[in-house]
Amino acid sequence: MVDLKGQYEKIKNQVNESVLDVLDSTAYINGPQVKAFEKELAEYLDVKHVIPCANGTDALQISMMGLGLKPGDEVITADFTFAATVEVIALLQLTPVLVDVDPATFNIDIAAIEKAITPKTKAIVPVHLFGHVANMDAIIDLAKKHELYVIEDNAQAIGANYTFENGSQQKAGVIGNVGATSFFPSKNLGCYGDGGAIFTNDDDLAHTIRGIVNHGMYKRYHHDVVGVNSRLDSVQAAVLRAKLPHLDRYNAARRDAARKYTAHFSTAKNIVTPSTETNKKCDNSKGICDTCDCHVFHQYTLRVTNGKRDALAERLQSEGIPHGIYYPIPLHQQKAYSDERYVDADFKVTNQLSDEVISLPMHTELDDEQINHIAKIVLEVVEA
Numbered sequence: 001m002v003d004l005k006g007q008y009e010k011i012k013n014q015v016n017e018s019v020l021d022v023l024d025s026t027a028y029i030n031g032p033q034v035k036a037f038e039k040e041l042a043e044y045l046d047v048k049h050v051i052p053c054a055n056g057t058d059a060l061q062i063s064m065m066g067l068g069l070k071p072g073d074e075v076i077t078a079d080f081t082f083a084a085t086v087e088v089i090a091l092l093q094l095t096p097v098l099v100d101v102d103p104a105t106f107n108i109d110i111a112a113i114e115k116a117i118t119p120k121t122k123a124i125v126p127v128h129l130f131g132h133v134a135n136m137d138a139i140i141d142l143a144k145k146h147e148l149y150v151i152e153d154n155a156q157a158i159g160a161n162y163t164f165e166n167g168s169q170q171k172a173g174v175i176g177n178v179g180a181t182s183f184f185p186s187k188n189l190g191c192y193g194d195g196g197a198i199f200t201n202d203d204d205l206a207h208t209i210r211g212i213v214n215h216g217m218y219k220r221y222h223h224d225v226v227g228v229n230s231r232l233d234s235v236q237a238a239v240l241r242a243k244l245p246h247l248d249r250y251n252a253a254r255r256d257a258a259r260k261y262t263a264h265f266s267t268a269k270n271i272v273t274p275s276t277e278t279n280k281k282c283d284n285s286k287g288i289c290d291t292c293d294c295h296v297f298h299q300y301t302l303r304v305t306n307g308k309r310d311a312l313a314e315r316l317q318s319e320g321i322p323h324g325i326y327y328p329i330p331l332h333q334q335k336a337y338s339d340e341r342y343v344d345a346d347f348k349v350t351n352q353l354s355d356e357v358i359s360l361p362m363h364t365e366l367d368d369e370q371i372n373h374i375a376k377i378v379l380e381v382v383e384a
């Protein structure tokens with residue numbers, strides 16, 4: 001699905017040099033590389049505070065702890081996402097409220113959020129799924145109206161640019177009260193191990209979170225709140241510093257590959273290609289919106305609408321072409337997150353997507369020959 005080796009080869013000298021510097025320095029935890037990365041990422045995202053941590057799941061959990069959410073508080077998120085999003089809500093004994101998604105964008109459905117809001121609702125967690133920013137105009141409006149926090153799960157969309165309906169722009173992850181991301185190796189900005197970060201423009205929240213990631217300490221050995229131990233290693237920060245200057249180019253390469261895939265499937269009757277539309281600012285007429293960069297294609301995910309998804313997966317497997325089914329089981333149907341409040345009829349879209357979606361190889365090193373070959377096989381199976 002990803003070509004980490006090919007990408008590494010091109011930046012090898014840079015990465016090796018900065019990693020060796022860390023080894024020489026012996027500042028393995030919270031060294032100068034971590035501080036420098038924090039600053040560089042904050043500049044890139046145009047956000048006041050970046051707080052690195054150990055992984056994306058921690059980033060989400062710590063964001064919720066920082067906001068002071070309490071057991072029983074309801075947190076609304078999408079049924080169609082990676083389990084980490086709902087896992088941390090449940091771990092903190094908050095009440096997850098899963099809602100359906102939009103069939104065109106795979107992102108959280110605005111009407112479904114509105115319907116799920118109760119007096120106990122405290123936060124909305126939009127997930128910018130597959131690299132596509134959720135409709136933040138509508139989400140921010142709802143949050144303001146009902147006084148809710150917005151926690152962006154930006155694990156899949158780092159570098160995406162959201163254009164508001166009034167024309168202003170912000171990077172994904174820094175639009176809500178707080179944003180969380182992951183630097184897992186296969187993410188759009190990946191390190192060579194685990195890593196994550198939290199973003200916020202709120203000075204008080206940033207201060208609270210900096211304590212939480214470090215055992216609740218604001219002064220050495222004074223533990224004011226119950227915290228966790230969640231750090232980004234200096235070695236990982238060194239890798240990320242070498243890669244951050246390439247992020248825009250990496251995302252452009254992904255968008256380019258997506259544009260080519262979509263062109264191959266433009267006349268297919270049984271394939272729905274990913275929509276890149278988030279709001280009326282987007283121009284999706286040429287397959288991929290180029291008026292903004294609201295989709296950075298962490299995944300390129302098709303819907304196969306004639307029941308041949310599994311046949312396609314088998315054929316790709318036999319051809320040695322990697323593929324993924326994200327996500328095969330809706331969260332509301334998972335044993336750990338099932339709840340008698342959920343009725344299947346409220347999750348029509350997620351249920352359908354679980355049967356129809358398939359993600360094709362998507363990374364920064366895809367060439368035309370690979371894309372043509374993959375597209376040919378997809379069309380052979382699905383359009384036959």
Ligand SMILES: *Cc1c(COP(=O)(O)O)cnc(C)c1O
Nearest residue numbers: 055056057082084155156182184
């Ligand atoms: C990857 C991912 C996470 C978790 O990140 P980790 O670094 O693996 O803990 C959370 N949410 C989404 C949507 C993800 O894709």
